[in-house]
Amino acid sequence: MPHARLVSLALVLPLFAFVGVTFVAPLASLLSKSAYETRIHDVIPETMDVLAAWDGQDLPPEAAFAAIAKELPSARANRTLLRLSGAANRLQSGMRSLITRTAQRVPRTEFAGTWRETLAEIDEDWADVQTWIIIESAAAKFTLRHYLQALDLEAQPDGSIKARPQQERVYMPLLWRTLLVSLSVTLLCFLIGYPIAMLIADAPPRRRNLLLLLVLIPFWTSLLVRTTAWIVLLQRQGVINDFLVTLGFLRDDTRLEMIYNMTGTFVAMTHVLLPFMVLPLYSVMRSIPQNQLRASASLGATPIQGFVRVYFPQTLPGIGAGALLVFILAIGYYITPALVGGSSGQLIANMIAYHVQTSLNWGLAAALSSILLVAVIVLYLLFNRLVGIDRMRLG
Amino acid sequence: MECGPAGLYYSTIYAYNRKYMGEQTPSSIEDFFDLDKFPGRRGMRRVPFANLEFALIADGVPIDEVYATLDTADGIDRAFAKLDTIKDDVVWWEAGAQPPQMLADGEVLMSTAYNGRIFNAQILEAQPFVIVWDGQLLSLGGPLAIVAGTPRIEAALAFVRFANRPQSLANISKYISYSPTRLSAETLVGTHLETGIDMHPHMPASAENMRRALKSDWRWWSEHRDELNERFSAWLAR
Amino acid sequence: MSKTYDGEHWIVEGLDLTVQRGEFLTLLGPSGSGKTTCLMMLAGFEAPTRGDIRIAEQSVQGIAADKRGIGVVFQNYALFPHMTVGGNLSFPLEVRGMDKSKRRSRVQQALSLVRMSGFEERLPQALSGGQQQRVAIARALVFEPELVLMDEPLGALDRRLREELQFEIRRIHRELGVTIVYVTHDQQEAMVMSDRVAVFSQGRIEQIASPEVLYEEPTRSFVARFIGENNLVKGEISHVKRGVCTVQVEGGSMTAAHLGDLAPGDRTLVAVRPERIQLRPQTGAYANEFIAKVEDVTFLGDHLRVRFNLFGHAQFIAKLPNIVGHGALLPGDEVRLGWAALDCRALNFEDT
Numbered sequence: 001m002p003h004a005r006l007v008s009l010a011l012v013l014p015l016f017a018f019v020g021v022t023f024v025a026p027l028a029s030l031l032s033k034s035a036y037e038t039r040i041h042d043v044i045p046e047t048m049d050v051l052a053a054w055d056g057q058d059l060p061p062e063a064a065f066a067a068i069a070k071e072l073p074s075a076r077a078n079r080t081l082l083r084l085s086g087a088a089n090r091l092q093s094g095m096r097s098l099i100t101r102t103a104q105r106v107p108r109t110e111f112a113g114t115w116r117e118t119l120a121e122i123d124e125d126w127a128d129v130q131t132w133i134i135i136e137s138a139a140a141k142f143t144l145r146h147y148l149q150a151l152d153l154e155a156q157p158d159g160s161i162k163a164r165p166q167q168e169r170v171y172m173p174l175l176w177r178t179l180l181v182s183l184s185v186t187l188l189c190f191l192i193g194y195p196i197a198m199l200i201a202d203a204p205p206r207r208r209n210l211l212l213l214l215v216l217i218p219f220w221t222s223l224l225v226r227t228t229a230w231i232v233l234l235q236r237q238g239v240i241n242d243f244l245v246t247l248g249f250l251r252d253d254t255r256l257e258m259i260y261n262m263t264g265t266f267v268a269m270t271h272v273l274l275p276f277m278v279l280p281l282y283s284v285m286r287s288i289p290q291n292q293l294r295a296s297a298s299l300g301a302t303p304i305q306g307f308v309r310v311y312f313p314q315t316l317p318g319i320g321a322g323a324l325l326v327f328i329l330a331i332g333y334y335i336t337p338a339l340v341g342g343s344s345g346q347l348i349a350n351m352i353a354y355h356v357q358t359s360l361n362w363g364l365a366a367a368l369s370s371i372l373l374v375a376v377i378v379l380y381l382l383f384n385r386l387v388g389i390d391r392m393r394l395g
Numbered sequence: 396m397e398c399g400p401a402g403l404y405y406s407t408i409y410a411y412n413r414k415y416m417g418e419q420t421p422s423s424i425e426d427f428f429d430l431d432k433f434p435g436r437r438g439m440r441r442v443p444f445a446n447l448e449f450a451l452i453a454d455g456v457p458i459d460e461v462y463a464t465l466d467t468a469d470g471i472d473r474a475f476a477k478l479d480t481i482k483d484d485v486v487w488w489e490a491g492a493q494p495p496q497m498l499a500d501g502e503v504l505m506s507t508a509y510n511g512r513i514f515n516a517q518i519l520e521a522q523p524f525v526i527v528w529d530g531q532l533l534s535l536g537g538p539l540a541i542v543a544g545t546p547r548i549e550a551a552l553a554f555v556r557f558a559n560r561p562q563s564l565a566n567i568s569k570y571i572s573y574s575p576t577r578l579s580a581e582t583l584v585g586t587h588l589e590t591g592i593d594m595h596p597h598m599p600a601s602a603e604n605m606r607r608a609l610k611s612d613w614r615w616w617s618e619h620r621d622e623l624n625e626r627f628s629a630w631l632a633r
Numbered sequence: 634m635s636k637t638y639d640g641e642h643w644i645v646e647g648l649d650l651t652v653q654r655g656e657f658l659t660l661l662g663p664s665g666s667g668k669t670t671c672l673m674m675l676a677g678f679e680a681p682t683r684g685d686i687r688i689a690e691q692s693v694q695g696i697a698a699d700k701r702g703i704g705v706v707f708q709n710y711a712l713f714p715h716m717t718v719g720g721n722l723s724f725p726l727e728v729r730g731m732d733k734s735k736r737r738s739r740v741q742q743a744l745s746l747v748r749m750s751g752f753e754e755r756l757p758q759a760l761s762g763g764q765q766q767r768v769a770i771a772r773a774l775v776f777e778p779e780l781v782l783m784d785e786p787l788g789a790l791d792r793r794l795r796e797e798l799q800f801e802i803r804r805i806h807r808e809l810g811v812t813i814v815y816v817t818h819d820q821q822e823a824m825v826m827s828d829r830v831a832v833f834s835q836g837r838i839e840q841i842a843s844p845e846v847l848y849e850e851p852t853r854s855f856v857a858r859f860i861g862e863n864n865l866v867k868g869e870i871s872h873v874k875r876g877v878c879t880v881q882v883e884g885g886s887m888t889a890a891h892l893g894d895l896a897p898g899d900r901t902l903v904a905v906r907p908e909r910i911q912l913r914p915q916t917g918a919y920a921n922e923f924i925a926k927v928e929d930v931t932f933l934g935d936h937l938r939v940r941f942n943l944f945g946h947a948q949f950i951a952k953l954p955n956i957v958g959h960g961a962l963l964p965g966d967e968v969r970l971g972w973a974a975l976d977c978r979a980l981n982f983e984d985t
Contacts, residue, residue, distance in 0.1 A: 079543055090621045097618055170629040177632070236436075237501040260486045260502075291711040294678050297698040298705035299725035300776060306699075309724070313715045342486060346631065359621060 031373075034146050034366035040139045043084040044071045051136045060132050065115035068135070072103035087138040090361060091145075095134060098125055146367035171351065171368060178348040179375065181265065181337075182330035188270045189277040189326045190319065196274075197281035197318075201288075212282070219275045227339050230268045234259040234340075260342030268336045273329055277322035284318030320387040328376060348372060400559050402537025403567055404574040406528075406599035406608075407445040410513045411505040412498040413523035424530030424607075427505060428453040428481055438497050438506025441487035443627040444616060445507060445532045448609055450477035452530045462612045471623070475630055487631075498524060510599050514572040518590055528604040534611040535576065574600035635683040636670055644670045646836040648684070652814060653828075654779075657806050659815045661823040661859075662833030668816045671833075672782050675814065677701050688780065704773030704781040704811075708788050710765045712757040718744070718768050719753030725776040743775040744768075746805060763794040770802065774809065783815045787822065799825055820860055824848070832856050852892055854980040857904040864905040864949050870897050870979065877920075877974055884944030888920035889979040900982035905972060907938075910951040912959060914971035922971040925949065927964050937962070941970065 041048055046067040054060045075081040081103055089096035105122045112118045119126035137145065148154060152169040153161050163169070200211045218226055233239045241255040250256065258264060288311065296306035334349035341347075348368060355365035409427050411420070421433055427449065439446055451461050451470070454477045464470035486503050488494055494508035495516040510531070516522040539558060541551045557563060564575035565583035572594060575581060584594055595601055599608075636645040645667040652658050660668035673679040675686060677698030686693050693701055712721050722740040731739070744750050747767040757765055766786055773781050783802070787795045803826055806813055817823055823830045824844040831841040832855070839853040851857040854865060868887065872879035878891035880903055889903050914922065925941035936952050937959055943949040951970065953959045962968070 089618060093619045093622045097614070167633070168626070168629055170625055170632060173632050174628075235500055235502045289709065289711065291707045291709065292713065294676075294698070295705065295707060295711035295713075296724070297678070298676055298703060299728065299772065300699050300702065301724070301728045302699055305728050309728075310713055314713075338489065344632075346628075351628065354624075359624065361621070 030362070030366050031370050032366075033362050034364075034370050035144060036142050037363055038141050040083050040087050041141045043075045043080045044068060044135075044139055047071055048136070048139055051132070054132075054136070056129070056133060056136075059116070059127065059129055062114055062116055064132070065119055065126070069106050069115045069119060072099065073106050076100075076103040084135075084139060086360070088134050091134045091138055092130075094125075095131075095138075098123055098131070102126070143363075146363040147371075149364055150367040150371055171348070174346065174348045174351060175371065175375070178331055178372075181262075181269070181347060182327050185266060185269045185273060185330045186277075186323050186327045188266065189274050190323060192270065193274055193277035193281060193322065194315075194319075197278045197285055200278070200282050201285035215275050215278050218271070223272060223335055224339075226272060227268050227336050230264070230271065230340060231259060234264060234267065259340050260345070262341075262344055264340035264342065265337050265345035268340045269330060269333060272336060273326045276325040276329060280321040280325065281315060281318040284315050284321075288314050316387065320383070324380070324383060327379070331372065331376060399538045399540070400555060401535035401576050402539065402558060402564065403535075404533055404576060404600045405536045406510040406604075407440075407507055407532040407534065407611075408510045408513070408526050408528060408599075409449075409505050409507045410494070410498065410524050410526045412501065413525055415501045415504060416525075420525070421505065421527055422529060423527070424449055424453045427507075427527070427530075428477065430481060430484060433504060435504025436484050436486050436502070437481055438486050438488050438494050438503040438508070440507060441489055441631070443623040444620075445611075446478060447471070447474040447623070448532050448611070449507070449530060450474040452609065453477060458530075458607060458609050461609055462615050465615070465619075471626070475626075478630070495522065495524070498522070510597075511571040511573050514597050518587065518592065528599075529607050531599060531604065531608045532611050533599055533605070533608050535613065536573070568594045568598065572597035572599065574598045635681065636667075636674060636679065637682050643836050645674075645681075648836075648838060650831060650838065650841070652780075652812060655810050655812055657803075657813045657815065657826060657828045659817060659823040659827040659830045660833055661817060661820060661830050663859075664818055666833040667836040668833045669784055672784050672814065672816050675780075676703055676705050676782050702776070702778050702780075704776070704778040706766075706769050706773045706781065706783040706786045708785045710757070710769040712765055712769055712772070714757055716756075717753060718749070718755050718757065718760070721757065721768060722753075722772050722775050725772065729776060739775055743771040746774065746808070747771040747801070762790055763798065766790065766798060767801070770805070774805070774811070778811065780812045780814070783813060785816055785818070787817075795822070802826065824860075832859060834859075851904065851978065851980065854902040854904065854983045857902075857978070857980055862907055862950065864907060866903045866905070866943075866946055866949075867982070868901055868903055868979075870895050870899050870901055873897060878979055880979055882944065883946070885923060887977060888974040889977040890975050891979055895979060895981070901979045902982055903977055903979050905977045907950045907952040908936075909972050909976035910953075911971045912951070912953055912962075913969050919971035920974040921977060922969060924967055925970050927962050927966045927968065929964050930962050943970070 044067070047064055050064040050067050051060055054064065072081065075084065081099065085096045085099040088099060102119065102122050106118075109118055109122055112121055116126075125131045137143070145155070148161065150171050152164045152172045154164050155161055196211075196215070200208055200215070203211055231238070235241070236255045236257070238259075240258065241250065244250045245252060245255065258267070292310055292314070293303075293306050296310040297303070301309065331347075332349050334347060334353050337345045337347045338350050349372075352365050352368050352372070355361045355368070409424070413420075415435075419432070421427065421429075426433060427437065447465060448461050451464055451474050452458065454473060456464050456470075456473075465474065486497060486506075488497065488506070491509050491512050494503075494506040495512050497503045498506055498508075498513075499516070499520075499522055505527075510526060513524050513526050517524050539555050541548065541555070545551060559577070561575070561577050561580035561583055564577055564580040565585075567573055567575065568584045569586070569588040575584070581600075584598060586592060587594055596603065598604065635643055635647060637643045648667075648671065650671075660671060662668045670679060674681050677693065677696065680694075688701070712718075713724065716724065719740055722743055723736050726736040726739060740753065741750065744752065747770055749764065749767050749771065752760070752764070752768070757768065760768065770783075770786070773783075786802075787798055790798065799822060802813075802815075815823075815826065824847075827844060829841060829843055830847055832839045832847065832853075834855045839859075840847060840851065840856045842850075847856060847860050851860065851863075857863045858865065866882050866887070868880040868882035870878050870891075871881045871886070873891050873896070876891050878889055878895070880887045880889055880901055882903065887903055895901055911919065916922070923943055925943040928940040928942050928947060930940075931938040934955070936954055939951045939953055939962060940947075941949040941951060
């Protein structure tokens, strides 16, 4: 029935449009920045045209010097120079001032016969091949350098790629730590959330509503407020330490370090994400008839056997849903680790936020996001193979 | 940015809470790095800025050689090596409001901070905080920018001129202990508007507080910030 | 034994019941009469508040459900949805530590008993309701319990399947000789299947007897009303003599079988089965003879269902065989009715 189909299409169209405009398009455009970016190239298009034919061995031809001597001052006038100088400086410290100074001085410097000599007069670095390699690399439209950086790799002058020295690796250790923290938080949420969900599912209706409310109230509270509340509780002069000192379990100088380290990250993240585990579990447990356990007992199974072989397997879809939700949320967390994580509690998302908001290195942020996205997709597929997404119950 | 008018001088100093400090009190930047003399946690901002400078001064680099030292790979290694000695005891902060809070709670024994934040806590909340001016890092702050292509460029420029008059600059010190950036404004500094206390002892650029001070080199940082942030992140993650 | 959940309302009160080995006993009663609670106490899912349960002279007080070795068939089958049919049947054998080959043959045996051979690999949700119930029965039998409890096992099935499975359960009972305690609210099901039926009302057993005795000789007015159809007429005992009593009813007196504890002056309900009523009997043939007015006549093929007005009691029903002469009844006719004293029982009074 084409008419009915047309109507249903018209009904979902606003949703598709909404998702497309607010989600898919920005995401795609940001992710594309990880490898393709024209904003920097367009600062010095003529120079890049000349450099396209350059072999990178010796200094580029006079035409390149002439082009850049023309384009740098006009970029300064257009206020687009920062794009180039910033990107080049990320590749090598010092490039920012070289480019800025050159753009300022070219009009004021006496022409010395060739542009090559004129620029070398402003700064001798222009006579260095390395400077030109960096300019070409910084302004290239298509580049994999963000991915190399995100994977802690670096290109050698001979074109080969190798891992950066141990003490300079930033992102891969962070990615591993993020995965490890997310998995641990998921496990903690499961260990804590499972008995809670069971308790709620088994409770009589009135108590069940109360318990559900207790799970949901923190859920409705601002994330920042909840995280800050943990600081009040866990810090050295906080409620828990004070309590233990008052009771005499601790001395004033042996107060527990429960925050600004991994412990803080685990506690706060587990608390924040717990409802995402409890709710799917609860909904699955509610759907298991009470007589399942009675049946297993009547067949001679002890309560433990009944739980392990009859009850637990039937809650697997809820565990799957809860674990996936918690894990995916945990892997992108950054407010909580930033506030209570201390130096060891930073996660990859904090790095992405830093490059988006502070360093403005969007290419690198996009590359890191892409890697994170790929990691999540791989884990999701793995999960689908093991548990089966169609068996999942979100509640 | 090539140049621009800065509205004030602020200082990155370190401070402690008298309530949690013993008989012996710290008085130099070396003390901040001395865990034997002053065991306890330290608060530091989670960026390389200021921390590298403090580390080098505490490691014995003369004030006027700090940036020259940082310009060399060995100098940076040296700064990180000094930071390594206290790393396990550092609580990292990100927002300027955190250090006074952590000091008040006794969460850290001493913390680097913006001097104005500590001043507010001392004066307005009567916290027994003490600023150690030794080795302070004096920096330019509060620059003004005009959005390119604005149709009201004249009004914007008029405001910039107004904001940079000596009296305007000096007026800031009626509210918070940040120094004016023009010498002609120095003599106009007076008392705190709300409490009436004399602001001179609290000003970061006063001669008394500048006895051993380093002026931060923003040109050097604009060149090296990206590189050092990455190095700092890698160092933190280890 | 007795059971209460809140300490105020007794779900089961003063129950005293003995089940014979190999017997098919049905607990029959309306919903809320306490029969399922009894079953749950027997199975060990609930503990009696007072009293004791003994199996083969051994008290099972304090023995957990999983140690009692009683098979239970639940109303909604309670098959394990994540296990195949074979897995469900094998489960009670596995927890008993039986080895694999033995398990397999026992599972085969149990499935063939319920005519479900070849369904081992199916998951329960791929089966029809009737098939699921057969599997559930097989699972309750596969570990060879001596006692099997069935809690309204056919409640969710349609009529045709119910009848089919009633017959099957009966057959299995005969073949295996296990003791079955069966709970239902369907009196017809109880009559068809049971050796004995215990009729429950408000936590008490009203009467426990074979289906024939329950029908022919109810001792309580609840049973008379619940099993089959009965005319119940209010009255007061005036006279008792050698198992027969005279009951004063509105507008006359009846002679009825007397059942023990009623004394002259007591109020009573007199129960008369509609099919025991004779139309125009020979004068003097019956102890009870009355003139009644026909209210309406329903033709039902083999019999006529006639509603009479007997001393203002307008719901007095008689089932009359479809024989010559009976068809001529018309509403408004006044006719003579009669029935024997033994077909008319004076029971305890109950406000209806």
